Amino acid sequence: MDSLADLATPITMGILYGGLYVVIALGLSLVFGVMKVINVAHGDMVVLGSYIAFVASTSLGIDPILWLVLGIPLFFILGIVIQRFFLYRAFKMSADAALIIAFGLGLIIQNAEQLAWTPLSRSLQTSYSLKSFQIGEVYIPLVYLLDFIAALIIILIIHQFLKRTYLGQAITAASQDRQTAELMGINPARVYQIAFGISMALAAVGGVFLGLTFPFTPTSGVSFLIIAFGVIILGGLGSMTGTFIGGLIFGLSQSLGGTFLGPTGQLLVPFVMVIVILTIRPQGLFGR
Amino acid sequence: MQRTLRGYIPMALIGLTVLMLALLPTIDISQIWLLYIFHFFIFLTLANGWNLLAGFSGLLALCPAAFIGLAGYTMTILTWLKIPFYVGILAGGIVAALFAILISRSVFRMRGIYFAIGTLVLPEILRLLFLRWRPVGGGQLHGGGAGYMVKGLTGITMQNTYWLGLAIGLASVIIIAIILRSKFGLGLAAIRDNDASASSSGINVFRLKLYSFIIAGFVMGVAGAIFYTYQGFIEPTSAFNIKWLMTAMLATVIGGKGLEEGPLVGTIVVVILHFQLSRYANISLLIQGIILVIIMLAVPQGITGLIRDFRKEGGLRALRRLTQKRIKLITNPRKD
Numbered sequence: 001m002d003s004l005a006d007l008a009t010p011i012t013m014g015i016l017y018g019g020l021y022v023v024i025a026l027g028l029s030l031v032f033g034v035m036k037v038i039n040v041a042h043g044d045m046v047v048l049g050s051y052i053a054f055v056a057s058t059s060l061g062i063d064p065i066l067w068l069v070l071g072i073p074l075f076f077i078l079g080i081v082i083q084r085f086f087l088y089r090a091f092k093m094s095a096d097a098a099l100i101i102a103f104g105l106g107l108i109i110q111n112a113e114q115l116a117w118t119p120l121s122r123s124l125q126t127s128y129s130l131k132s133f134q135i136g137e138v139y140i141p142l143v144y145l146l147d148f149i150a151a152l153i154i155i156l157i158i159h160q161f162l163k164r165t166y167l168g169q170a171i172t173a174a175s176q177d178r179q180t181a182e183l184m185g186i187n188p189a190r191v192y193q194i195a196f197g198i199s200m201a202l203a204a205v206g207g208v209f210l211g212l213t214f215p216f217t218p219t220s221g222v223s224f225l226i227i228a229f230g231v232i233i234l235g236g237l238g239s240m241t242g243t244f245i246g247g248l249i250f251g252l253s254q255s256l257g258g259t260f261l262g263p264t265g266q267l268l269v270p271f272v273m274v275i276v277i278l279t280i281r282p283q284g285l286f287g288r
Numbered sequence: 289m290q291r292t293l294r295g296y297i298p299m300a301l302i303g304l305t306v307l308m309l310a311l312l313p314t315i316d317i318s319q320i321w322l323l324y325i326f327h328f329f330i331f332l333t334l335a336n337g338w339n340l341l342a343g344f345s346g347l348l349a350l351c352p353a354a355f356i357g358l359a360g361y362t363m364t365i366l367t368w369l370k371i372p373f374y375v376g377i378l379a380g381g382i383v384a385a386l387f388a389i390l391i392s393r394s395v396f397r398m399r400g401i402y403f404a405i406g407t408l409v410l411p412e413i414l415r416l417l418f419l420r421w422r423p424v425g426g427g428q429l430h431g432g433g434a435g436y437m438v439k440g441l442t443g444i445t446m447q448n449t450y451w452l453g454l455a456i457g458l459a460s461v462i463i464i465a466i467i468l469r470s471k472f473g474l475g476l477a478a479i480r481d482n483d484a485s486a487s488s489s490g491i492n493v494f495r496l497k498l499y500s501f502i503i504a505g506f507v508m509g510v511a512g513a514i515f516y517t518y519q520g521f522i523e524p525t526s527a528f529n530i531k532w533l534m535t536a537m538l539a540t541v542i543g544g545k546g547l548e549e550g551p552l553v554g555t556i557v558v559v560i561l562h563f564q565l566s567r568y569a570n571i572s573l574l575i576q577g578i579i580l581v582i583i584m585l586a587v588p589q590g591i592t593g594l595i596r597d598f599r600k601e602g603g604l605r606a607l608r609r610l611t612q613k614r615i616k617l618i619t620n621p622r623k624d
Contacts, residue, residue: 107577
């Protein structure tokens with residue numbers, strides 16, 4: 001009984017900050033769904049979102065979450081620019097070319113961050129970042145709850161967008177069958193731009209909550225890319241529910257790994273789980 | 289007779305170059321040049337290995353760091369067990385190849401992009417494992433960390449390391465040349481172009497991919513182990529670092545992915561960049577990233593690919609075509 005109570009804290013925390021992974025993975029999975037290209041710079045873009053929010057909060061004094069009102073459109077436009085001038089050109093050559101370009105962009109972002117903000121570890125400090133609340137015996141940091149709420153809101157918005165708007169349906173159509181979508185009068189180049197823009201907007205959101213939850217450095221991007229990919233693999237590509245559950249499982253296994261194996265075991269457990277699941281089910285747990 | 293004689297000239301030139309490179313340490317050459325050329329051989333081997341995977345077999349493997357780190361650690365740990373380092377280098381290559389066999393079952397089930405990211409996770413897992421694991425106790429590099437010195441290197445000079453590098457660099461070139469001229473190479477080309485139709489033409493896709501994965505793993509592993517005998521110590525974060533992938537990828541892409549001589553040319557550029565940029569360490573990744581993006585967008589076929597085009601179409605016409613393409617891109621990016 002006592003040990004169960006001890007585990008209640010890591011279990012709740014893991015599930016809650018798994019929400020952060022849901023947000024990051026959703027951006028990656030959206031671009032993958034439409035273009036069939038893994039944007040290997042996604043992690044770096046998320047961390048860029050954290051840094052921009054860091055500047056907004058330290059030098060302008062804007063609350064990071066409030067900053068998103070500006071940050072989301074900013075990143076959306078940035079995404080369209082990157083897609084139009086870099087990725088789409090490479091994409092037309094081959095999927096490998098797009099992957100290599102994205103890899104190069106990731107390195108550029110990383111190094112630029114290092115120049116602008118030094119390699120020191122940073123985090124977003126707010127009035128509520130150290131607050132925690134209590135459920136029964138369990139104390140939970142408030143920011144973890146915010147992660148979870150953000151994930152819920154984002155999933156709902158994206159789901160409604162893809163279901164109900166014309167653009168959303170176009171994105172869904174293009175991701176299901178590109179050629180048929182084209183025949184139906186959907187301009188794939190435009191759909192790619194919008195999808196990439198949304199993915200970048202999600203990176204801005206993910207960046208803010210990442211900064212609130214964990215400390216970050218310019219090189220954090222790679223680990224968050226791998227985490228996001230792990231989440232997608234767990235959930236299965238193209239499945240929203242899958243991504244959501246995958247994120248929570250990932251958070252949970254990270255948290256439990258940390259409890260049982262110590263700090264270095266935190267990511268080991270979910271990564272090994274990813275490889276094992278890929279071996280048994282190459283299309284992910286919920287994939288088609 | 290005339291023709292056969294002319295056919296031997298390139299062979300003789302290559303032989304002469306190799307001989308000169310081999311004799312280089314015996315003349316009074318500055319150590320820094322040995323260092324440059326040593327790096328050239330190591331990077332060349334990595335690029336050849338990666339080119340075999342990504343260029344010839346259609347396997348966009350993002351895990352060179354796994355082979356390099358594993359082989360480096362094997363060699364280091366063996367030297368702690370009083371086994372000479374040259375045995376360790378070979379053992380390192382074998383361990384890397386075994387690792388390739390071990391993971392092939394799971395990663396080859398993933399196709400295309402799944403494979404790429406599946407392999408990207410591997411070095412990260414190994415890094416986390418080696419941060420936890422203390423294979424041999426006592427006398428660690430510092431403060432109980434996971435870093436180890438390479439033992440038993442007394443009396444090994446830069447010259448010896450240089451020759452080791454030369455050997456693996458040369459071996460990698462020869463291996464690639466043999467593969468490409470064999471039936472195995474033809475099979476790989478068929479898989480790269482279309483693996484479904486290759487399979488229906490009676491090619492065992494899984495086995496061929498596995499062979500090239502194992503060969504690349506072994507070659508990269510040996511190169512990695514040799515690099516760590518030069519460095520003298522190993523530690524998980526740099527051994528399983530994404531920079532290894534960056535080096536291999538950059539050298540291959542600059543030179544020309546899927547072209548036999550691509551890595552040779554690309555590696556020269558990468559080595560120059562490596563040492564020139566070390567003075568500006570803070571922006572070195574930035575510049576490498578920009579070069580990668582520009583080359584990929586402007587000349588996706590790489591330097592050797594460009595030269596090949598020039599020779600095929602005659603210099604001027606190729607140049608005109610290239611500039612026209614550029615101008616079209618600049619003036620009318622939307623149509624693109």
